[in-house]
Amino acid sequence: MAKAFGNALRPALRKRGMLTDKPNPKLPVLHVVFISNNHLLLASSTENDRSPWPMGIPRLKQDSRAPSRSAMKLDEALHSLMTPAERMELLAQGMQAADLGAAPGGWSWVLAKQGIQVSAIDNGPISADALATGLIEHIRADGFHWQPPRTLDWMVCDMVETPSKVARRMAQWFAEGWCRQAIFNLKLPMKKRWEETALCLALFEKHSGKPMLIRAKQLYHDREEITVFARPLR
Numbered sequence: 084m085a086k087a088f089g090n091a092l093r094p095a096l097r098k099r100g101m102l103t104d105k106p107n108p109k110l111p112v113l114h115v116v117f118i119s120n121n122h123l124l125l126a127s128s129t130e131n132d133r134s135p136w137p138m139g140i141p142r143l144k145q146d147s148r149a150p151s152r153s154a155m156k157l158d159e160a161l162h163s164l165m166t167p168a169e170r171m172e173l174l175a176q177g178m179q180a181a182d183l184g185a186a187p188g189g190w191s192w193v194l195a196k197q198g199i200q201v202s203a204i205d206n207g208p209i210s211a212d213a214l215a216t217g218l219i220e221h222i223r224a225d226g227f228h229w230q231p232p233r234t235l236d237w238m239v240c241d242m243v244e245t246p247s248k249v250a251r252r253m254a255q256w257f258a259e260g261w262c263r264q265a266i267f268n269l270k271l272p273m274k275k276r277w278e279e280t281a282l283c284l285a286l287f288e289k290h291s292g293k294p295m296l297i298r299a300k301q302l303y304h305d306r307e308e309i310t311v312f313a314r315p316l317r
């Protein structure tokens with residue numbers, strides 16, 4: 084219904100000279116939000132206070148060579164939780180990363196595509212396609228015990244575990260200075276998801292041992308989970 088409404092509204096607005104033929108990012112955007120069949124909200128946004136994508140969803144192409152559908156989550160996180168300038172600065176060839184709970188290797192593969200060397204930590208198997216990048220080393224170990232021999236540029240984590248346990252371990256990585264930035268998932272319980280989210284993010288911040296920049300979002304490709312981007316504040 085919303086789609087059909089949009090298709091009818093666009094030409095009507097253009098006829099009245101209220102909508103350009105092509106999107107112009109410099110101009111305000113009109114948002115029409117249906118909260119029921121007969122109740123809608125109108126809003127306008129400017130360039131710096133809106134998502135650059137319709138419905139806030141980046142249109143990412145699924146790469147058929149990706150070892151898992153989870154790869155889309157990290158891809159989306161890199162686009163949704165980081166600015167283009169941050170991506171330029173923080174994703175560079177030759178960087179080093181750890182991927183905790185890596186199997187079958189989707190997240191490692193996304194990092195390897197950026198030229199980043201990855202230690203893939205998981206007792207499960209990593210796909211041949213991921214290993215074929217030549218940038219992924221599979222280490223069979225427990226992601227809650229393994230620690231890197233030196234400070235890494237990145238740590239990413241998709242381990243299925245209670246969110247508070249993950250949040251504490253992620254904080255330890257920053258407290259110990261094992262990584263410069265991280266993206267991790269917190270798998271939420273069926274009930275009281277917001278309460279659990281608030282609790283885990285507070286726990287993470289408290290135990291990181293330094294002021295942190297934290298951005299968290301339930302991504303389009305996330306299910307009962309949120310994805311967090313974190314790094315120490317400069």
Ligand SMILES: C[S@@+](CC[C@H](N)C(=O)[O-])C[C@H]1O[C@@H](n2cnc3c(N)ncnc32)[C@H](O)[C@@H]1O
Nearest residue numbers: 151153184186187188189190225226241242243
């Ligand atoms: C959702 S899957 C990860 C998918 C992966 N991100 C990808 O893109 O292919 C979760 C993984 O976490 C791993 N895992 C769970 N607990 C772990 C632990 N304590 N140490 C290492 N890996 C663990 C599981 O073996 C599983 O492979």
